[in-house]
Amino acid sequence: MNAPAALAVERVSKAFGGVQAIREVSFDVPAGTLTALIGPNGAGKTTLFNLFTNLYRTDSGSVAFFGEPLAGRRSDAIARMGLVRTFQTARVFAGMTVLENVLAGAHMTARAPAFAQALRLPAATNDERALVARADALLDALGIAELRARPAASLPLGTQKIVELARALVARPRMLLLDEPAAGLNDAETDALASLLLAIHRSGTTVVVVEHNMSLVMGIADRVLVLDAGALIASGTPAEIQANPAVVAAYVGQAAP
Ligand SMILES: Nc1ncnc2c1ncn2[C@@H]1O[C@H](COP(=O)(O)OP(=O)(O)OP(=O)(O)O)[C@@H](O)[C@H]1O
Numbered sequence: 001m002n003a004p005a006a007l008a009v010e011r012v013s014k015a016f017g018g019v020q021a022i023r024e025v026s027f028d029v030p031a032g033t034l035t036a037l038i039g040p041n042g043a044g045k046t047t048l049f050n051l052f053t054n055l056y057r058t059d060s061g062s063v064a065f066f067g068e069p070l071a072g073r074r075s076d077a078i079a080r081m082g083l084v085r086t087f088q089t090a091r092v093f094a095g096m097t098v099l100e101n102v103l104a105g106a107h108m109t110a111r112a113p114a115f116a117q118a119l120r121l122p123a124a125t126n127d128e129r130a131l132v133a134r135a136d137a138l139l140d141a142l143g144i145a146e147l148r149a150r151p152a153a154s155l156p157l158g159t160q161k162i163v164e165l166a167r168a169l170v171a172r173p174r175m176l177l178l179d180e181p182a183a184g185l186n187d188a189e190t191d192a193l194a195s196l197l198l199a200i201h202r203s204g205t206t207v208v209v210v211e212h213n214m215s216l217v218m219g220i221a222d223r224v225l226v227l228d229a230g231a232l233i234a235s236g237t238p239a240e241i242q243a244n245p246a247v248v249a250a251y252v253g254q255a256a257p
Contacts, residue, residue, distance in 0.1 A: 004067030006031040006175050006206040007052065007083075012061035014044075014051055021047045023230040024061070029175075031066070034201040035208045036217040038241075039227035040250055045210040046088060048227070049177050053078050053085055066174065082174035086181065088210075090160035092152035098163050099148040102135040105167030131170070138166045143192065158185045165196070175206040182213045194220050218242065226250065 005028035014022040021044045029035050037045050050056045052063055053075050063070045065083050073081075084105075092101050139145045142162050147155065152163050161181060168176055181197075182190045190213065197220055201207055211217045217224065218238040226234040226241060228250040234241060241247055 003031065004064065005029055006033075006066060007208070008062075008064040008067075009048075009052075010062045010064075012048075012051060012063060013059045014047060014056060015059055021230050022051065025227070025230075025232050026061075027225055027232060027235060029206060029208055031206050032201075032204055033206060034197065034220060034222050036221035036224045036238075037208055037210045037227060038212075038214070038217060038224060042229075043227040044230040045227055046179055049085055049179055049210065052177065053083065079171065079173075082172075083177070084168045084171055084173035084175070085177035086161075086164045086168050086179055088179040088183065090157060090164045092155075092160045092163050092167075094151075094153040096152055097149050098139065098144065098152050098155070098166075099132070099135055101152045101163050102138065102166045102170050103131060105170045106131045106135065135166070135170050138170055142166055142196065158189050161185065162189075169200070173205060175208070176200065178207065178209040178211075180210055180212065182211055182216050190216060
């Protein structure tokens with residue numbers, strides 16, 4: 001038998017009142033791939049992420065993560081399974097430093113029992129030391145080591161997005177869902193993000209990225225999925241997608257892909 005897909009999405013639908021936000025969407029994300037999910041504003045991209053992580057309940061259809069059905073699981077349980085997301089607008093924890101924000105990502109998925117951590121038993125403190133070292137290494141790799149003690153909420157939005165990415169990565173996810181990671185970043189930051197996403201991809205993490213920056217997407221994705229008005233209208237390599245008339249038509253009136 002073939003290994004299960006990292007994410008298997010089967011005929012998922014979701015309506016909000018009279019708005020059919022997602023219509024019978026099906027696709028597989030093979031493990032180890034870097035997939036881009038694109039589509040015009042309001043196509044349903046963020047809603048799909050919300051359905052995968054059970055922030056919203058699907059009306060019908062199913063989602064499985066490495067063969068495990070996600071229905072009925074809490075969002076934090078899904079994160080502990082290794083499916084971790086970021087948000088369109090960075091959500092750093094106010095009142096915490098950059099380092100504390102990143103450590104919070106590790107604690108959300110920590111395996112050491114809470115009581116051991118509360119009592120600061122040896123295993124827990126060792127874990128903590130190892131976590132701080134891992135968080136610092138990540139901050140260093142992301143070029144924001146010098147900001148570790150700064151209050152995260154005081155940083156520019158682009159930097160807060162990098163902090164959020166570090167918080168997602170410190171948990172060593174099997175799969176990352178990134179919602180518009182380049183929004184609010186300048187050109188240099190976007191280039192750095194592209195290199196970072198490729199490095200995450202090469203390390204074996206499966207990545208799905210929602211992004212409006214087409215040169216970023218087409219430069220790094222090995223597969224592109226196109227959503228329009230809640231339906232999946234195309235999937236293929238970046239070159240196939242750019243030559244697809246249905247995709248071009250979906251973007252008429254918006255920035256071309
Ligand atoms: N919580 C909600 N309540 C009501 N309608 C919603 C809700 N979330 C999303 N929608 C609607 O579902 C549709 C899809 O929205 P969604 O935010 O998923 O699109 P998107 O592709 O992520 O758009 P963008 O690129 O602008 O972020 C839109 O019509 C939106 O108004």
